[in-house]
Amino acid sequence: MSTAVRPAPPRTRLVALLTSTDHKHVGLLTGATALIFFALGGLLAVLMRTELAQSGLQVVSDEAYNQLFTIHGSTMFYLFASPIAMAFALYLVPLQIGASQIIWPRLALLGFWLLLGAGVFMYSGFLLQGGAGKAGWFAFDPLSDDVGTPGTGQDLWTLAVILAALSGILQAACVLATIVRRRAPTMTMLRMPVFSWSALVSVLMVVTSYPALVLAMTLLYVDRTTSAAVYDGAMGPIVYQHLFWFFGHPVVYVVFFPFLGAVAEAIATNSRKRFFGYPFMVASLLIFAALSMAVWGHHMFTTSAIENRYFALTTTAILVVAGIEYFDCMGTMWRAKIRMRSSMLFALGFLALFLIGGLTGIFVASPPLDYHVHDTYFVVGHFHYTLFGGTVFGMFAGIYHWFPKVTGRLLDERLGKLHFWLMVPGTLLTFIPMFVLGHDGMTRRISNYAADRGWDGLNTLSTIGSYVIAASLLVFLVNLLRSLRSGTVAGDDPWDGHSLEWATSSPPPQHNFDELPPVRSYAPLMDLREERWRS
Amino acid sequence: MKRVVSRGSGVVLIWALNLTILWAVAWAIFDPDAMTVALGAWMAGSVLVWAASAWWRERRAGRPSDEQPLTIVDASHATALLAIAIIAALLATQFGPWLAYISAGIALVAAGGLVRERRAARASLEQVRAAGREERPT
Ligand code: HEM
Numbered sequence: 152m153s154t155a156v157r158p159a160p161p162r163t164r165l166v167a168l169l170t171s172t173d174h175k176h177v178g179l180l181t182g183a184t185a186l187i188f189f190a191l192g193g194l195l196a197v198l199m200r201t202e203l204a205q206s207g208l209q210v211v212s213d214e215a216y217n218q219l220f221t222i223h224g225s226t227m228f229y230l231f232a233s234p235i236a237m238a239f240a241l242y243l244v245p246l247q248i249g250a251s252q253i254i255w256p257r258l259a260l261l262g263f264w265l266l267l268g269a270g271v272f273m274y275s276g277f278l279l280q281g282g283a284g285k286a287g288w289f290a291f292d293p294l295s296d297d298v299g300t301p302g303t304g305q306d307l308w309t310l311a312v313i314l315a316a317l318s319g320i321l322q323a324a325c326v327l328a329t330i331v332r333r334r335a336p337t338m339t340m341l342r343m344p345v346f347s348w349s350a351l352v353s354v355l356m357v358v359t360s361y362p363a364l365v366l367a368m369t370l371l372y373v374d375r376t377t378s379a380a381v382y383d384g385a386m387g388p389i390v391y392q393h394l395f396w397f398f399g400h401p402v403v404y405v406v407f408f409p410f411l412g413a414v415a416e417a418i419a420t421n422s423r424k425r426f427f428g429y430p431f432m433v434a435s436l437l438i439f440a441a442l443s444m445a446v447w448g449h450h451m452f453t454t455s456a457i458e459n460r461y462f463a464l465t466t467t468a469i470l471v472v473a474g475i476e477y478f479d480c481m482g483t484m485w486r487a488k489i490r491m492r493s494s495m496l497f498a499l500g501f502l503a504l505f506l507i508g509g510l511t512g513i514f515v516a517s518p519p520l521d522y523h524v525h526d527t528y529f530v531v532g533h534f535h536y537t538l539f540g541g542t543v544f545g546m547f548a549g550i551y552h553w554f555p556k557v558t559g560r561l562l563d564e565r566l567g568k569l570h571f572w573l574m575v576p577g578t579l580l581t582f583i584p585m586f587v588l589g590h591d592g593m594t595r596r597i598s599n600y601a602a603d604r605g606w607d608g609l610n611t612l613s614t615i616g617s618y619v620i621a622a623s624l625l626v627f628l629v630n631l632l633r634s635l636r637s638g639t640v641a642g643d644d645p646w647d648g649h650s651l652e653w654a655t656s657s658p659p660p661q662h663n664f665d666e667l668p669p670v671r672s673y674a675p676l677m678d679l680r681e682e683r684w685r686s
Numbered sequence: 687m688k689r690v691v692s693r694g695s696g697v698v699l700i701w702a703l704n705l706t707i708l709w710a711v712a713w714a715i716f717d718p719d720a721m722t723v724a725l726g727a728w729m730a731g732s733v734l735v736w737a738a739s740a741w742w743r744e745r746r747a748g749r750p751s752d753e754q755p756l757t758i759v760d761a762s763h764a765t766a767l768l769a770i771a772i773i774a775a776l777l778a779t780q781f782g783p784w785l786a787y788i789s790a791g792i793a794l795v796a797a798g799g800l801v802r803e804r805r806a807a808r809a810s811l812e813q814v815r816a817a818g819r820e821e822r823p824t
Binding site: 170173267330393397437440445 | 693694700711717719722740761762766770776780800
């Protein structure tokens with residue numbers, strides 16, 4: 152007897168997807184939403200760069216420019232980078248640890264919906280008369296209070312940040328609980344793949360640091376909308392900064408670690424070797440994450456309200472553990488027969504470009520040098536190398552690596568390489584000039600500069616670079632759409648993967664695995680292959 | 687050490703100890719301001735308490751194995767409704783109490799939905815038990 156399966160009508164399918172508690176669906180929804188916000192945030196960035204291309208241009212008003220950098224930075228952190236990190240974790244961690252589903256799936260779904268609400272709140276500000284939020288992504292008080300930045304747009308921005316933070320906490324809690332309580336019986340912690348470890352330290356940081364953001368923003372909202380002057384008084388702004396940066400620095404690593412994990416997986420798979428120095432990597436991830444919970448004060452060096460020596464010390468110590476992670480990645484590639492696929496190219500791009508962010512970080516970790524470049528384009532260049540070079544390149548390494556698992560189809564390699572070879576020069580061209588401009592005294596958050604400063608040339612270069620990045624992203628979009636429609640069928644394990652997700656079908660079934668292979672190390676599929684060769 | 691790291695709650699404990707050491711260094715060697723001390727103490731203290739309780743629970747109950755079949759929750763309309771209620775409640779602080787009433791109504795429906803989903807999960811568990819198999823709701 153044959154059974155005819157009638158596909159559900161599209162509307163029902165959409166509702167089913169939007170209410171699905173399958174971790175893979177929630178991960179996909181969260182990821183797709185984050186990517187849409189990445190595109191919107193990128194559009195705002197290109198607008199900003201167009202405004203700054205030459206002195207004297209007035210593409211947008213000064214007022215609009217304030218909204219652009221605020222919503223660009225806020226989108227990139229709250230609506231793109233942090234959610235895409237959670238999306239990767241939600242989709243992949245249960246598969247990698249051999250779990251059939253996550254713990255608290257409803258909370259994960261709730262997290263997705265709150266993220267959607269956050270995005271709508273933040274962007275609906277543009278439709279209001281007073282415009283969207285315009286006090287910067289960190290909204291320092293008193294600039295962000297109802298006198299400094301009056302208007303519903305800033306109120307909505309504050310609510311949006313609360314929602315986005317809650318969304319992150321909920322989803323992180325699900326991933327954390329799943330790792331602690333739902334690993335396959337033989338999957339001990341020290342057999343978890345590197346990506347799952349990186350996701351684990353990330354979610355540990357989220358649940359520890361994001362509540363401070365919820366508190367800071369709730370108090371700000373109360374301050375703005377009632378007569379309770381929460382942040383008034385001499386120490387009010389310092390208290391706000393403490394609360395904000397207690398979240399604001401860890402978040403930089405929350406959006407870094409999962410992609411370091413993705414890069415590690417791409418490097419090991421493309422090098423056809425086990426990841427080198429696994430125990431050191433695990434230890435360094437844990438120490439790195441703890442250290443990065445104790446460096447928030449380096450954003451406050453110039454306030455003179457904190458103990459600079461302590462925060463300079465912890466910040467500099469980070470370099471040591473970061474060095475271990477680089478060393479392990481290099482060790483994995485050492486004498487390997489590397490397959491230069493798009494995922495590998497993006498992984499290498501990540502290592503090279505994040506290094507620029509890390510090395511310039513040494514400058515700003517030192518208080519005397521930081522006093523010189525504080526609030527200049529040097530800092531803008533530095534953090535874009537960590538966020539764009541790190542998060543975005545790492546994300547693409549992950550997308551090219553896991554796309555076949557998620558969709559069952561391969562992305563086109565030629566278009567992938569074109570994407571990479573446009574994005575690297577674009578990134579260098581956009582952000583390298585910022586170091587020179589910042590050193591020369593170009594302060595950030597300005598929509599214009601005097602023609603006699605001699606900054607036009609470098610600014611024009613930077614703007615051209617941003618167009619090249621935009622072009623590279625268009626190539627990716629074409630690749631994505633084409634591959635989804637008619638990409639080559641991938642099969643279950645197109646790369647000879649190492650971890651459990653490659654042992655199930657592509658895309659995986661709802662319960663993830665029909666049968667789990669034995670887990671004896673952090674690369675169980677490699678173990679199986681080696682056993683087969685031996686016998 | 688290897689035994690501690692091999693357990694999920696052990697890792698949370700190590701994380702808590704790392705944070706405690708960092709806080710202690712700040713407090714004992716340097717001269718931090720009150721907020722730095724307070725935030726550090728909150729960070730280390732809360733994670734320590736949570737790690738200790740996870741460790742204790744895991745010791746007592748053992749880690750649930752994934753071998754038992756699970757009731758897979760595949761959809762939850764009530765969760766989406768709950769999110770809409772939360773979003774509406776926040777908006778009510780801007781646009782007036784009328785929205786708060788609507789939000790409360792949606793929250794009520796959502797709560798009812800969640801109870802129904804829970805009951806359905808329990809009923810299916812009973813069915814499985816009756817069929818001689820064991821199943822655990824999530
Ligand atoms: C297409 C690539 C990008 C370009 C061309 C770009 C450009 C810019 C520019 C011109 C500013 C204004 C700097 C200022 O005046 O202070 C800015 C700010 C910022 N960008 Fe980007 N950006 C890009 C991607 C990203 C990404 C991927 C992230 C994060 C994941 C990010 C995060 C931020 C943040 C946090 C700010 C600070 C906003 C503020 O001052 O409140 N950007 N970006």
